[in-house]
Amino acid sequence: MHETLAPLRTPLTHYLRLLWGTPPPLHDIPGALDTTRPFMSNLGLHLPQQQRGVRGVLAERMYFASVAHAAAHRAFPATPHQVGSLKPLQRVLVGLLEDARAEALALREMPGLLRLWGPLHDTGPDDGGEVRVLLARLARALLDADYQDPHPWIAKARQLCRDGALAQPASLRQAASLLGHDIGQMRLQFDARNWVATPAYRDDNAHLWLQDDAADEPQTAELSEGARATAQADTVTQRIDTGAEHVTALRERPAQPEQSPSPPPELQARPPRRYREWDRLIAAYRPEWSTVIDSSVPTPEPGADQGTPAGISTALQHLLRASQAEHPVRLRAQRHGDSLDLDAVIERALARRRGEIGEHGVHLQTRRRRHDMAVLLLLDLSRSISQPSPEHPAGLLPLLRDAAELLAQAIERQGDRCAIHGFRSAGRRDVRYLRFKDFKEPMTPAITARLASVPGDCSTRLGAALRHATTLACAERADHRLVIVLTDGEPYDIDIHDPRYLLEDARRAALEAASHRVAVGGVNLLGDDAAGRMAQVFGHRRHVAAKRLQDLPDALRGLYERIAT
Template identity: 35%
Template sequence: MTMRGLHSPGQGEGAAVARVRSAARDPAEPELSWLLCGLAGRAMAVESLDPEAAGAPPRPVLTATHLLLPAGAPGEPVAGGASRVDAPDAAALRRAAVAHAAAHLLYSPAAQPVASLKPMGLAVVSAVEDARVERVLAALYPGVRRWFRPFIPPPPDPTDLSFTALVRRLCRLLMDPALRDDNHWVNKARDRFETQAAADLADIAAFRRLASLLANDLGQMRVRFNPLQYVVPVAYRDDNSYLWDYGDAAEPPPALALGSQGAAPQAREAAPGERQAESDEDVELGRYGYPEWDYRLARGRPDWCTVIERLPGWRADAAPLAGLRPPRLALPRARRLDRARRLRRQWEGDDIDLNAAIEVMIDRRLDLAPDARFFQRPGSQPGVCSTLVLLDLSASANDPAPQDGATVLDLEKRAAALLVGAVAESGDRIAVHGFCSDTRAAVHYYRLLDAGAPPTDAALGRIAAARARYSTRLGAALRHAGELALRAPGERRALIVVTDGAPSDIDVHDPRYLVEDAREAVLALRRRGLRVQCVALDAKAEPQLRAMFGFRGYRIVLNAAALPAALAHGYSRATLG
């Protein structure tokens, strides 16, 4: 039996609660019952559940008349890594569970309507309410702090950014304000909680609003929440079913059953854009680890980011594909006499090409017809250039462009297609790639058009169908794009970034961090001979662009119609100097 069988206490003890209580041992726990009655000031009974009962819940269950404590063999693990209440410190854990239950009975409204609360919001509101009532109880009975303190969650893994880990870190700081954490969301939650606690701990509505804001932040951070796998992080706290009324349903909806364990996980419902993306068959080409520069430590973190290189399965409709057949774009070309540059294997010239002359002598010894082009001379023939255009495919590119009805992404694709056509006619090599990121563990890198490949309908179709989502971890994408650009043939190699603003990602809250990392990536690539330029569409990001690309390394486009010309200008500066 899982926690999904529990009714809210506002509906009385239904069949599901009766099934849980049927597993309780007899006799009841008299000492704990007396303690709960004394703290709560009302008649309550504490019962222990039979350890052999099927589906025993992993956390205590509080009803209007009973506190049901789960049981099992000492130290026996349960789902989610929790420990049962008869672990080696069973007496202390049971006492803390009784005190926490008394705090709810005294200070929490029972059977609150779930209404429009989503599962993630329900879990965050419950965690904040747990911390609030313990503070109120500790103000009345200061000694109970000693009962709670031994069960503060251990120091977290800083790389674990799952919902359960973040809530556990929040509970840790709210149980002991002297502790510290390096996560922005956790610190924000702690600071706002402490501010409200100093103002009025009894203002339940204010804490409810605070928890709703925190849950909204988690949603914007795209933290995934599976209610069928979530367990209240602190071992002695109950499953919060006492707090909620699920309406007329005989059982709480599965999506709201926060204590459910053992059921098969349900997939998160994807957003429309994600659902379409998952239906396409992207081909994963490889995963690559790259360092990331931490300016606070003044050193790089080795293998900190994972770049997932993909060949997208996107396909364009006829309409956007036709829109990528634009008028020709004129590229500036510089042809100048340069005596430092020698044109070799010429029919005539002012000097002998020694390599060609040696090959002539070898051919004559082998009775082969030699190539008579063994002269060299100064010339104006430009060398072949290889350029990689890197498109920012983050979610912000879906925003409308200023002074234009199209989105920023549409403008990026249109300008890239113009440049591809112009460069292909000139004989140079050009590649178009795109990127977005979903934390440092998943920097998605899409190869839309590879260098030297002709701009066929299929290639233009991939560019036309490119989608924008997630965030902009620019440094990792620059390092990977730079490695690809440096391997391309050509006398001059260039990388042009087309973006709509400053870098960002959901697991980074210091606005300077990713800017400094991108700056280090640009400097490292330039030291290796790669010319890096940027074309941006957000004038507000100029300080960050200047920090990343240098005073002459970027250009801001204020008029959307001027983006193709600006991209051509960036190409000429990157390839011609």
């Protein structure tokens, strides 16, 4: 008797909704899990209909582990890789490292997932040293920090990951190449034709790759032979909730890439950058879809500096001093301390029995060392920020500028680095990214003048600006990297008519930032009116409201503590 997927479909959907809020559609594929692996496509998650050889609780665990793993890939998406010159084993290693990256990020938010995935990794040193066994042992080693494996190749892979190999696509790819080369040096044979992902709950990772002959159209649903067969089946197409007309529209895109308009001459100092964009209607990324034009704002002629209220600046400075991100450092075997160091006590007793004479500290000291932080303030400079209202006759732009200046001054007085950037857009091919102050620049009256020289205009394509801000933040060497978005409401642009489209893309951009160890938070200057919409982007714990400048210190107190630690 075989356990089947059918009775678990509803529980699995509810489980995914509880984990990440947006469950992908689940589809049956013929076969059993021992010979057919799950796979992901733009149609959703495809799972084998049966599980041979396992029943009851173990069968359910396999299905729940599969959907949780797929959800981790969707919550922390990877940049698609070009196959290029990679050998089959190196491609498998790229997939294995991407699996480890997605699961590690998921475990950071939900540590209990280790109880789901961990027992399914049962390969160890006693199972041998073949390539397929080594890969299974490596998968276990990267998931479970307590797992001990004496193989030097496993130790090298763990060290590469500790050194940051999973932080960027290029470093991950390089690590896979190095590990694959080491396998070749060990003269071990890899059977690529009969390889299946291990352990069985993991998918085939076909979604990680761009086809060399279809770099402009990776959104098509057919990512593997199984996906092509399933996409043509009526039982699958009837469950698609993304709208067939949107998939068709993607497939009918012009073969030639669209040309971005040339920026004005004064803005051509930096080449435009293209970023992917998440389309919720097809549940896939559109590669190189939005174009960001990055420029520095020139300093205008000297003018009057209105300054900011001293009381607010002082309150904000005290707030940041109280909220400095610190972490404990334990010093062992000290002569004085807060508590006993049991290891040192035992070592002292043994030393005395050996007749050794000397001072042996037996106390444990706990000190707190302050982290180094780089904070990027990202300002919404759309037209709506300048619209007058009964509460703000001059619009929200003065409040935005004062808030940014106050934050930057208070952050730098604590010894951290701060940058002030802004953005606005006029369609996906014209996202203007304006730099008022970079990390290395001190806060001066010239920065204040730059902030006062730029009016609000155009629209709010937040996802593209957030991806570019994340790229710039990643270039800073710091213990903590923060991006704080100051905005007046939800994203909007002239070429988008679906009210949820840009919200979902911005939410994806925030998740991508988290996968690169960049924390993202939001300050809504409209108060509680737009809090529900923007909380979908940043999360309820990383989003606050401040209608007035006087509200800013209190609003930022909890936010700064949560995203800076």
